[in-house]
Amino acid sequence: MTTQDTRRDASAGPPRDTAGDSEATQVLSLDGVRNLADPPTTALPVVPMPPTEDPTPPTWLDRNRPTLDRWLSPALALLAVAMLPLAVATTDLAALDGWGLAKVLGPPAWLALLFAVGACVSELYAKRPRIPMLGAATGVLILCSTGLPSVIQPAARFGTAWTITGFVDAVAVANGVPPQGLDARFSWPAFFAQWAWFRQAAGADDLDVVLRWFPFAVVTVWAIGIYALARSMLGGSRAPWAAAWLFVGLNWIEQDYFSPQATGICLLLTVLTFALGPLATRRTDSSGVPGWPAPHLGAKRLPLWHRWVVSAMTPPNRPTLPPRQLLLVYFCAALCILAVIPAHQLTPFAIIGQLALLAVVGRYRGRGLVLVGILGVLVFILIAARPIWTTQIGLFIGDGNTGAAVEAGIGNRLTGDFGQQIVKYGRFAVAALSYGLGFLGAIVYWRRRRDLVPIGLAVVPMGFAAQGYGGEGFLRILLFGLPILTILGTDLLRWLVRWRGWVRPVLAVGMVALFAMLIFLRGGNDSYQVVYPRDAEMYRQVVATTPPGQNVMPLSDPGPFAIEGLTMFGRGGGIEGCGRIAAATDKVGCITQINPDVIVNFGSIEAQGVYLYLNKPGWSLELANTLVAQGTYTMWFQDPTDPYDFVLRKTGAPVIDSQAQVNPG
Amino acid sequence: MSMPSAAELTRARTARRGVAVMLVVAGAVACLLAAFDVAGGSGLRLALTVGFLLLGPGWAAAGFLRRAPAAHMWLLTVGVGVATTLLAAQIMVSASWWHPDLMTYIITGLSVPFLLRHAVVAQ
Numbered sequence: 001m002t003t004q005d006t007r008r009d010a011s012a013g014p015p016r017d018t019a020g021d022s023e024a025t026q027v028l029s030l031d032g033v034r035n036l037a038d039p040p041t042t043a044l045p046v047v048p049m050p051p052t053e054d055p056t057p058p059t060w061l062d063r064n065r066p067t068l069d070r071w072l073s074p075a076l077a078l079l080a081v082a083m084l085p086l087a088v089a090t091t092d093l094a095a096l097d098g099w100g101l102a103k104v105l106g107p108p109a110w111l112a113l114l115f116a117v118g119a120c121v122s123e124l125y126a127k128r129p130r131i132p133m134l135g136a137a138t139g140v141l142i143l144c145s146t147g148l149p150s151v152i153q154p155a156a157r158f159g160t161a162w163t164i165t166g167f168v169d170a171v172a173v174a175n176g177v178p179p180q181g182l183d184a185r186f187s188w189p190a191f192f193a194q195w196a197w198f199r200q201a202a203g204a205d206d207l208d209v210v211l212r213w214f215p216f217a218v219v220t221v222w223a224i225g226i227y228a229l230a231r232s233m234l235g236g237s238r239a240p241w242a243a244a245w246l247f248v249g250l251n252w253i254e255q256d257y258f259s260p261q262a263t264g265i266c267l268l269l270t271v272l273t274f275a276l277g278p279l280a281t282r283r284t285d286s287s288g289v290p291g292w293p294a295p296h297l298g299a300k301r302l303p304l305w306h307r308w309v310v311s312a313m314t315p316p317n318r319p320t321l322p323p324r325q326l327l328l329v330y331f332c333a334a335l336c337i338l339a340v341i342p343a344h345q346l347t348p349f350a351i352i353g354q355l356a357l358l359a360v361v362g363r364y365r366g367r368g369l370v371l372v373g374i375l376g377v378l379v380f381i382l383i384a385a386r387p388i389w390t391t392q393i394g395l396f397i398g399d400g401n402t403g404a405a406v407e408a409g410i411g412n413r414l415t416g417d418f419g420q421q422i423v424k425y426g427r428f429a430v431a432a433l434s435y436g437l438g439f440l441g442a443i444v445y446w447r448r449r450r451d452l453v454p455i456g457l458a459v460v461p462m463g464f465a466a467q468g469y470g471g472e473g474f475l476r477i478l479l480f481g482l483p484i485l486t487i488l489g490t491d492l493l494r495w496l497v498r499w500r501g502w503v504r505p506v507l508a509v510g511m512v513a514l515f516a517m518l519i520f521l522r523g524g525n526d527s528y529q530v531v532y533p534r535d536a537e538m539y540r541q542v543v544a545t546t547p548p549g550q551n552v553m554p555l556s557d558p559g560p561f562a563i564e565g566l567t568m569f570g571r572g573g574g575i576e577g578c579g580r581i582a583a584a585t586d587k588v589g590c591i592t593q594i595n596p597d598v599i600v601n602f603g604s605i606e607a608q609g610v611y612l613y614l615n616k617p618g619w620s621l622e623l624a625n626t627l628v629a630q631g632t633y634t635m636w637f638q639d640p641t642d643p644y645d646f647v648l649r650k651t652g653a654p655v656i657d658s659q660a661q662v663n664p665g
Numbered sequence: 666m667s668m669p670s671a672a673e674l675t676r677a678r679t680a681r682r683g684v685a686v687m688l689v690v691a692g693a694v695a696c697l698l699a700a701f702d703v704a705g706g707s708g709l710r711l712a713l714t715v716g717f718l719l720l721g722p723g724w725a726a727a728g729f730l731r732r733a734p735a736a737h738m739w740l741l742t743v744g745v746g747v748a749t750t751l752l753a754a755q756i757m758v759s760a761s762w763w764h765p766d767l768m769t770y771i772i773t774g775l776s777v778p779f780l781l782r783h784a785v786v787a788q
Binding site (some may be wrong): 134171178200266271336340 | 698711714717726736748749757765
């Protein structure tokens with residue numbers, strides 16, 4: 001606001017002291033005539049501030065705020081990392097039971113988590129949050145939560161991850177020819193071929209190290225994706241970080257092990273981030289008003305259907321990127337969509353579904369990406385993978401039996417001892433919390449931006465519920481929807497913080513509780529998901545000493561089974577009720593019917609039998625002793641440090657001299 | 666959202682140049698190790714090879730993004746790197762042409778010129 005008349009001839013307004021005012025603004029030409037069209041600006045009298053009475057002395061926090069803002073977060077992050085070696089030393093993995101990892105963690109592990117959360121929160125509440133520091137604190141947070149098992153356990157957990165490394169090995173030893181008829185997942189071989197290529201190009205014998213650190217690495221990439229997506233959807237400098245942390249905290253789903261779907265989510269987030277970011281458009285006019293403007297002030301609003309029609313017929317506006325940049329982003333997004341098609345069976349449909357929804361409502365430039373995705377899927381199914389068309393089409397269209405899918409996805413998972421049941425109900429509770437936050441956040445988002453499209457993006461993957469994918473189908477639904485749900489949930493939290501300031505410390509405490517819950521839920525199965533290097537070594541010895549063509553069978557799923565020699569050995573099976581010996585009621589009868597040449601057991605299988613299938617402790621060793629006593633099998637190997645790590649061979653079965661055998665991997 | 670200052674942009678450009686140079690070195694070393702079949706006992710060769718193949722092609726593409734936030738840069742880098750290697754692996758499988766070393770050289774040969782360009786002219 002102009003408060004002084006700087007014109008030399010000003011006659012109106014308060015008098016000015018011009019004596020000695022050589023530096024006053026000079027006006028060149030006004031001809032000494034008062035300009036009625038442009039009267040001089042009136043200077044407002046300065047109202048002095050009332051004298052403040054006894055100003056409140058600054059608190060310790062106010063005085064030290066700059067120092068705290070600068071050093072607290074790095075110090076806490078370093079403390080968190082420093083706690084990790086102590087956490088390794090104080091965690092007793094031998095004491096794992098149905099309550100999982102959380103019960104056996106030492107205090108340093110929990111302190112590491114506390115410090116990591118503190119590092120994030122202190123930087124977020126700083127007056128000027130530093131992006132590099134927030135990024136580093138987020139990395140430490142992921143390492144101390146999702147990555148904690150990778151730090152504490154001596155090898156990659158999760159038997160499925162080891163199975164997939166067996167798939168990679170099978171592709172590598174066959175010189176890029178995926179085995180046929182062995183597993184449906186080989187119909188989408190790109191991920192296995194990719195890592196077989198990496199392994200051979202790097203001259204590595206195995207990928208054990210990659211397996212171990214893969215969850216940490218992939219969740220870090222996901223967190224980057226959520227941050228980038230939230231920047232576009234929420235704006236601001238703090239909320240996107242909170243969205244990334246909320247995503248990490250709610251992601252108990254454990255689909256981040258070494259697997260095609262983990263990679264697929266990276267590609268999905270890349271496409272979605274660029275569709276809702278640099279490519280984003282709205283169906284608005286050039287001034288940003290959706291639909292036709294009202295004909296006059298106070299005019300009656302058009303009917304809803306009329307507004308929809310107008311909105312649908314309004315062409316989306318153009319992104320602000322230059323054409324070459326747009327072309328680059330299109331190309332990269334198309335590359336990501338095409339790449340995920342031969343790698344995973346479900347992710348392409350999630351991407352295409354979400355992009356189709358965005359295209360219908362005109363939210364991004366480049367609707368041809370949907371066409372690229374559909375054509376890519378069709379070409380892959382019809383030409384590149386003709387066997388899928390004839391044998392695996394049920395995976396796409398499902399059997400329509402949603403009830404069976406619900407039973408497989410939810411009902412069949414609520415088994416195990418008390419600790420296991422608490423863990424599993426906890427997972428459902430956190431899933432419900434995710435959806436609750438997401439839907440409430442959608443209401444806030446709607447009130448702020450009149451936009452319901454984001455919640456639609458989270459709902460699109462629910463179409464997989466009708467698809468007969470099996471027990472993991474519901475995990476995928478949650479995982480594909482979780483990025484959007486957490487971003488909407490963050491909008492809700494931001495609204496709460498703006499509404500009531502005291503919510504901030506509550507949310508900080510809630511963040512600690514959420515991440516503690518994450519460790520409890522993710523590690524809930526660790527009694528039978530933990531893997532030791534000696535387990536992998538034992539199985540590799542079995543591969544090296546067993547003649548091809550024999551049936552090699554584990555007593556259940558956990559453990560590093562089939563990490564090599566996938567195509568060399570049979571696994572028996574096909575007997576009703578004997579899919580997993582650990583869960584069978586007549587274990588000896590099942591083994592008699594299957595008649596395997598080699599039986600492999602790990603400590604994790606024993607634990608699964610005890611805590612999940614409620615067998616009595618020592619059941620696997622008792623079974624082995626029974627088989628040995630019958631004279632049908634001999635104890636070929638038993639680990640001296642873990643008696644449940646053993647290998648039984650059929651009496652009289654041939655064994656190869658492992659020294660003379662070349663490692664098949 | 667505030668615009669980045671000139672100093673911040675300069676720092677970002679310097680960092681991008683540094684990443685491009687490191688990836689060029691990683692790619693060259695990975696190819697040399699593969700060519701001479703140096704044993705990767707310490708995991709260094711695996712780390713270099715996987716790191717370059719997952720990030721090199723991606724950075725070659727993402728380096729052309731102008732004034733993009735670091736998160737967009739890195740996400741596009743990982744996305745394009747993963748996508749390129751997945752497609753290259755699928756091509757090797759579908760064409761029954763399995764040459765891991767040769768494909769590594771091809772990917773490096775295609776990426777390094779762009780990476781060198783980004784090392785000189787950061788956006």
